[in-house]
Amino acid sequence: MRNGRAAEGGRQGEVLALAAGLFASNGYSATTVRDIADAAGILSGSLYHHFASKEAMANAILTAFLDEILGRYDEIVAADMPARETFEALATASLLAMERHQAAIVIYQNDGRHLALLENFAYLRDAGERFEQAWVGVLQRGIEEGEFRRSLDPRLTYRFIRATLWTVARWYRPGGPQSAQEIADQYLSILLDGIARGKKKKTKE
Amino acid sequence: MRNGRAAEGGRQGEVLALAAGLFASNGYSATTVRDIADAAGILSGSLYHHFASKEAMANAILTAFLDEILGRYDEIVAADMPARETFEALATASLLAMERHQAAIVIYQNDGRHLALLENFAYLRDAGERFEQAWVGVLQRGIEEGEFRRSLDPRLTYRFIRATLWTVARWYRPGGPQSAQEIADQYLSILLDGIARGKKKKTKE
Amino acid sequence: MRNGRAAEGGRQGEVLALAAGLFASNGYSATTVRDIADAAGILSGSLYHHFASKEAMANAILTAFLDEILGRYDEIVAADMPARETFEALATASLLAMERHQAAIVIYQNDGRHLALLENFAYLRDAGERFEQAWVGVLQRGIEEGEFRRSLDPRLTYRFIRATLWTVARWYRPGGPQSAQEIADQYLSILLDGIARGKKKKTKE
Amino acid sequence: MRNGRAAEGGRQGEVLALAAGLFASNGYSATTVRDIADAAGILSGSLYHHFASKEAMANAILTAFLDEILGRYDEIVAADMPARETFEALATASLLAMERHQAAIVIYQNDGRHLALLENFAYLRDAGERFEQAWVGVLQRGIEEGEFRRSLDPRLTYRFIRATLWTVARWYRPGGPQSAQEIADQYLSILLDGIARGKKKKTKE
DNA sequence: GATGAATGAGAGTTCATTCAT
DNA sequence: TATGAATGAACTCTCATTCAT
Numbered sequence: 054m055r056n057g058r059a060a061e062g063g064r065q066g067e068v069l070a071l072a073a074g075l076f077a078s079n080g081y082s083a084t085t086v087r088d089i090a091d092a093a094g095i096l097s098g099s100l101y102h103h104f105a106s107k108e109a110m111a112n113a114i115l116t117a118f119l120d121e122i123l124g125r126y127d128e129i130v131a132a133d134m135p136a137r138e139t140f141e142a143l144a145t146a147s148l149l150a151m152e153r154h155q156a157a158i159v160i161y162q163n164d165g166r167h168l169a170l171l172e173n174f175a176y177l178r179d180a181g182e183r184f185e186q187a188w189v190g191v192l193q194r195g196i197e198e199g200e201f202r203r204s205l206d207p208r209l210t211y212r213f214i215r216a217t218l219w220t221v222a223r224w225y226r227p228g229g230p231q232s233a234q235e236i237a238d239q240y241l242s243i244l245l246d247g248i249a250r251g252k253k254k255k256t257k258e
Numbered sequence: 259m260r261n262g263r264a265a266e267g268g269r270q271g272e273v274l275a276l277a278a279g280l281f282a283s284n285g286y287s288a289t290t291v292r293d294i295a296d297a298a299g300i301l302s303g304s305l306y307h308h309f310a311s312k313e314a315m316a317n318a319i320l321t322a323f324l325d326e327i328l329g330r331y332d333e334i335v336a337a338d339m340p341a342r343e344t345f346e347a348l349a350t351a352s353l354l355a356m357e358r359h360q361a362a363i364v365i366y367q368n369d370g371r372h373l374a375l376l377e378n379f380a381y382l383r384d385a386g387e388r389f390e391q392a393w394v395g396v397l398q399r400g401i402e403e404g405e406f407r408r409s410l411d412p413r414l415t416y417r418f419i420r421a422t423l424w425t426v427a428r429w430y431r432p433g434g435p436q437s438a439q440e441i442a443d444q445y446l447s448i449l450l451d452g453i454a455r456g457k458k459k460k461t462k463e
Numbered sequence: 464m465r466n467g468r469a470a471e472g473g474r475q476g477e478v479l480a481l482a483a484g485l486f487a488s489n490g491y492s493a494t495t496v497r498d499i500a501d502a503a504g505i506l507s508g509s510l511y512h513h514f515a516s517k518e519a520m521a522n523a524i525l526t527a528f529l530d531e532i533l534g535r536y537d538e539i540v541a542a543d544m545p546a547r548e549t550f551e552a553l554a555t556a557s558l559l560a561m562e563r564h565q566a567a568i569v570i571y572q573n574d575g576r577h578l579a580l581l582e583n584f585a586y587l588r589d590a591g592e593r594f595e596q597a598w599v600g601v602l603q604r605g606i607e608e609g610e611f612r613r614s615l616d617p618r619l620t621y622r623f624i625r626a627t628l629w630t631v632a633r634w635y636r637p638g639g640p641q642s643a644q645e646i647a648d649q650y651l652s653i654l655l656d657g658i659a660r661g662k663k664k665k666t667k668e
Numbered sequence: 669m670r671n672g673r674a675a676e677g678g679r680q681g682e683v684l685a686l687a688a689g690l691f692a693s694n695g696y697s698a699t700t701v702r703d704i705a706d707a708a709g710i711l712s713g714s715l716y717h718h719f720a721s722k723e724a725m726a727n728a729i730l731t732a733f734l735d736e737i738l739g740r741y742d743e744i745v746a747a748d749m750p751a752r753e754t755f756e757a758l759a760t761a762s763l764l765a766m767e768r769h770q771a772a773i774v775i776y777q778n779d780g781r782h783l784a785l786l787e788n789f790a791y792l793r794d795a796g797e798r799f800e801q802a803w804v805g806v807l808q809r810g811i812e813e814g815e816f817r818r819s820l821d822p823r824l825t826y827r828f829i830r831a832t833l834w835t836v837a838r839w840y841r842p843g844g845p846q847s848a849q850e851i852a853d854q855y856l857s858i859l860l861d862g863i864a865r866g867k868k869k870k871t872k873e
Numbered sequence: 874g875a876t877g878a879a880t881g882a883g884a885g886t887t888c889a890t891t892c893a894t
Numbered sequence: 895t896a897t898g899a900a901t902g903a904a905c906t907c908t909c910a911t912t913c914a915t
Contacts, residue, residue, distance in 0.1 A: 626835035
């Protein structure tokens with residue numbers, strides 16, 4: 054039974070994890086179906102017992118990630134916290150997602166643009182918009198509520214944040230010197246208060 | 259005459275620009291030599307009168323960018339300014355580089371990892387290290403000189419910065435609402451002072 | 464128990480009928496074992512409990528048809544009727560065979576040539592010769608007995624007849640406007656007396 | 669330059685002729701692109717310099733035949749001859765078409781049904797209708813004008829004729845004992861006047 | 874009898890590259 | 895410089911078949 058869903062049970066899940074790793078390190082289009090099959094110890098044709106196509110594999114990988122993270126985003130936004138807490142929660146959730154979906158995030162970041170052009174990946178565009186809405190929303194609310202500086206351009210700020218959030222997955226090593234949580238904390242500290250020392254200059258805005 | 263270098267004048271330069279645009283929007287490995295030839299209005303075989311190989315094109319594109327930006331970095335570091343000014347100059351130089359090398363930056367960001375595995379692109383690893391040295395250097399100096407917060411992890415901070423710096427090229431549109439200089443200013447403002455309003459909490463560090 | 468013969472009873476027969484339908488509408492080589500299994504509601508591997516191979520299925524289908532029709536031809540020829548009656552009986556028998564073997568006839572007509580090249584289908588060549596012998600025989604006898612025009616080339620005439628006889632199965636719809644018997648009658652009428660009206664021109668030959 | 673047109677000039681034409689021969693003798697789907705390339709003495713990939721796909725080859729082959737024969741049909745119908753002459757001209761034109769398009773006719777006859785299901789071969793359905801219109805038209809006219817027997821069912825009669833007309837190409841050998849013209853004459857003689865000897869029975873209809 | 878995972882060969886196609894003209 | 899024909903390797907995917915469970 055060919056399965057486009059997440060990587061839960063059995064063989065399918067293992068194969069998907071291997072594929073995700075290869076897509077992430079070599080790129081989607083530079084990864085061949087044979088590479089994946091080799092990694093799984095089977096012949097390339099046998100992969101098609103589990104997945105309808107190479108695209109279907111990427112699909113399953115990305116969908117598992119996006120469904121989870123966007124679900125988490127929805128929960129956070131729905132929780133109706135002060136803007137700054139919502140903001141922190143979104144950033145933390147995004148970085149913690151690396152623990153279960155690191156490869157997917159790398160693929161999303163590296164190949165997302167290109168894949169989104171394919172019919173089967175139309176949902177990537179929707180996902181991009183949902184990310185943006187959540188972030189731009191909380192930034193605007195924070196500005197209105199006086200939590201964030203009035204001079205911010207929400208969309209531009211979102212783009213700066215987005216870049217860092219998803220790029221971390223490129224170098225993050227689980228079990229490495231910094232945990233995802235620690236990375237999130239450091240990033241939030243920099244993002245909220247800046248790297249410069251001393252009293253803020255633009256306090257009055 | 260096959261040329262692996264950056265090609266300013268004439269046909270070579272035009273072809274290179276077309277190739278850069280295609281590599282940037284479709285990805286290096288998804289761009290075919292025929293795509294480039296089509297864009298140039300010639301046949302794919304004819305490209306080989308200008309360039310020795312597809313890799314040579316990517317090489318010329320990336321080298322032109324890296325030579326220029328790393329030269330600029332060297333100048334800035336050599337100028338011996340206060341850490342904060344050096345810092346601002348590096349960020350600004352990186353973002354202004356988009357004006358002449360947007361496609362190259364996108365390629366560097368998207369395909370750099372993958373290309374760096376190829377023999378002909380060994381210099382990409384060196385470039386990465388030189389970037390890192392410049393940034394980690396100025397961050398450390400800034401901390402020592404009391405300009406930047408003592409709590410920063412320079413390498414981690416560099417990685418956050420790097421992500422944003424090069425990712426901007428993905429969405430930047432020359433002649434669009436924000437100039438590269440404006441983007442640089444906004445980014446620096448956020449990076450240095452944070453997005454949060456009000457007096458700094460961690461002033462004493 | 465693998466069975467290469469015609470399969471009347473039970474599952475085998477049902478599967479064979481499904482396979483015959485698919486072979487007939489899509490062609491033998493364009494029909495996959497999976498198509499057949501899907502139609503039967505089982506997995507493709509499970510088909511091999513019933514049949515040794517895809518060829519064995521085609522074999523069973525064609526054999527069932529050929530055994531029956533050639534047996535009928537033998538009876539007709541042995542009955543020792545006047546040439547014209549034999550002739551009519553052969554044509555009618557061939558067209559009535561559609562009622563039980565329509566798909567087999569389509570396969571025989573469409574894929575027979577190609578299949579006959581395979582070892583397992585050597586009998587198709589024999590069958591072709593037996594058809595030809597029966598028809599060429601009755602045509603020659605008819606000419607000798609003065610029933611048929613002396614100007615006929617028996618082999619050529621046989622080829623004209625054969626084409627129509629087996630091609631009817633391509634468009635015949637059981638329960639449609641014309642029964643197989645009616646089609647046979649119309650064909651015989653045209654074949655024997657022609658479509659032109661008025662007195663025969665070549666009466667004296 | 670990839671060419672979907674007929675098999676006129678140079679290499680393209682040669683390759684097309686080879687492909688046509690293979691499609692005709694082995695069937696379209698049983699003929700591999702490698703078979704064609706082997707026959708042409710090149711590698712399979714090189715075929716794609718001349719043709720966009722295997723389908724494109726079949727397309728060019730069938731189109732060349734259909735354009736020519738349907739053009740001929742149009743001329744004949746437009747010539748406004750007595751029904752019987754039109755009828756003879758159509759049959760003769762169809763059989764003489766074998767001289768330039770024998771393989772195409774075999775492909776049309778064997779694989780036409782199956783190919784017509786593919787998007788790129790939609791025109792096959794139109795062609796089928798144009799053939800039918802021409803023949804059914806002339807049959808009806810002939811009946812009205814008293815040339816053909818009133819008892820004929822034009823569509824059914826057309827189907828009988830069609831079967832023979834296109835099936836001849838399966839066994840016809842150029843330079844063999846009978847020319848296409850001789851075959852046409854014999855077929856017309858049988859078709860118009862029947863194979864039975866002696867006075868017509870159904871003269872009064 | 875049926876499943877489901879796997880095989881292994883081969884399908885159509887793509888593509889960077891070469892080279893005689 | 896450019897063309898156009900060809901190469902050769904690799905690619906995604908298909909499919910008849912096998913077999914342990």
